[in-house]
Ligand SMILES: Cc1ncc(C[n+]2csc(CCOP(=O)(O)OP(=O)(O)O)c2C)c(N)n1
C-alpha cells in the first residue's frame with residue numbers, strides 16, 4: 001500500500017481525533033480524503049509534526065495523533081528523546097515509513113536503507129513502539145487510541161504518490177478552525 | 185533584586201504555563217526558576233526549532249507558551265518562525281541570551297552577535313534589547329504586547345543585563 005491508500009483506510013478512525021498532519025502530500029491527501037476541523041494541516045515546516053502534536057497533547061486532554069513521515073522524523077530526530085521523556089498518554093506518533101521523501105519525488109531516505117526508526121525510537125527511550133505493516137495499521141491505531149497510552153507507531157509501506165491539488169485554505173483559517181475543534 | 189525570579193514572576197503573571205528551553209550559561213538561573221515553578225510546565229528541547237513546534241502545539245491546546253534560547257540558534261529557527269509561527273499567526277515570546285555583546289569573554293560568540301539584530305529585523309520580528317537590569321521593567325509590557333498581536337517577539341538579554349558574564 002502507498003500512503004494515500006493507508007490514509008483512506010484509517011480516515012474513519014482519524015475522524016474523531018485531533019490530527020496534526022505532515023507537510024506536503026500527506027496533508028493534501030488527508031484534506032482530499034476527509035477534511036475535518038480536527039485536522040491541522042502543515043503547509044510548511046518539515047519535521048515538526050511530532051513536536052506540534054506533542055505540545056498539543058501536553059497542553060490538553062484530548063487524544064492527539066501526529067501523522068509524520070520517515071524523512072521528516074529524520075530531519076528532527078531530536079524529537080524522539082523529547083517524546084520519550086515527556087510522556088503524554090493522549091499522544092500517538094504515527095510515522096508513515098515509506099522509506100522515501102515522498103512529496104519531493106520519492107528520493108530514498110536512510111530509513112529505507114539501514115536505519116530502523118523503530119529501533120531509534122526505542123533507543124531514545126520511547127516505551128511503546130509498534131512496528132506494523134500498512135494493511136494491518138487500522139486495528140493497531142484504534143487500540144492505541146483506546147489504550148490511552150503514549151504510542152509510537154512505525155507503519156511500513158510502499159513509496160508512491162497520487163496526483164492531487166495543493167491546499168489553498170488560509171493557514172489562519174486552518175489554525176482557527178482547529179483551535180475551535182480542540183476547545184469543543 | 186533577583187532577576188531570575190522577577191522574570192519568571194512576570195511569566196506567571198502573564199499566564200505563561202508552557203516553557204521550552206535550550207540552555208545558555210547566562211540563562212542557567214532563569215531556567216532553574218522555570219523548572220522550580222509549579223504553574224509552569226518546563227520541557228527542554230534538543231533544538232530551538234523543535235521547541236517552537238512544541239510551543240505551537242501548546243498554544244493551539246490553549247496554553248500560553250514561551251521559548252528561552254541563545255541567539256546563536258536564531259538561524260536554525262527561521263523556517264519555523266516564517267512557515268509556522270508567523271504564517272499561522274501564533275504568539276511566541278522568545279527570551280534570548282544575547283551572547284557576543286559587551287562584557288562577552290568568548291570571541292566566537294561575537295560572530296553571531298553581529299548578525300542577530302539584522303536577522304530579526306529581516307524577519308519583521310519586534311525586538312527588544314535588555315542591557316541594564318532596570319530594562320526588565322519592560323518585560324511585562326512586552327509579554328502583553330506579544331499575546332495582543334499574535335507574533336513572535338524577541339527579547340535580547342546581554343551579558344551586562346545578567347550582571348556580567350566573566351565575573352558572575
Ligand atoms: C526544510 C525543508 N527541507 C526540504 C523540504 C522539501 N520537502 C517537503 S516534503 C519532503 C519529504 C518529506 O518526506 P517524509 O517525511 O518521509 O514524508 P512523505 O512525503 O514520504 O510521506 C521534503 C524533502 C521542505 N519542505 N523543508
Ligand SMILES: [Mg+2]
Pocket residue numbers: 069070071096097098099100101102
Ligand atoms: Mg517518507
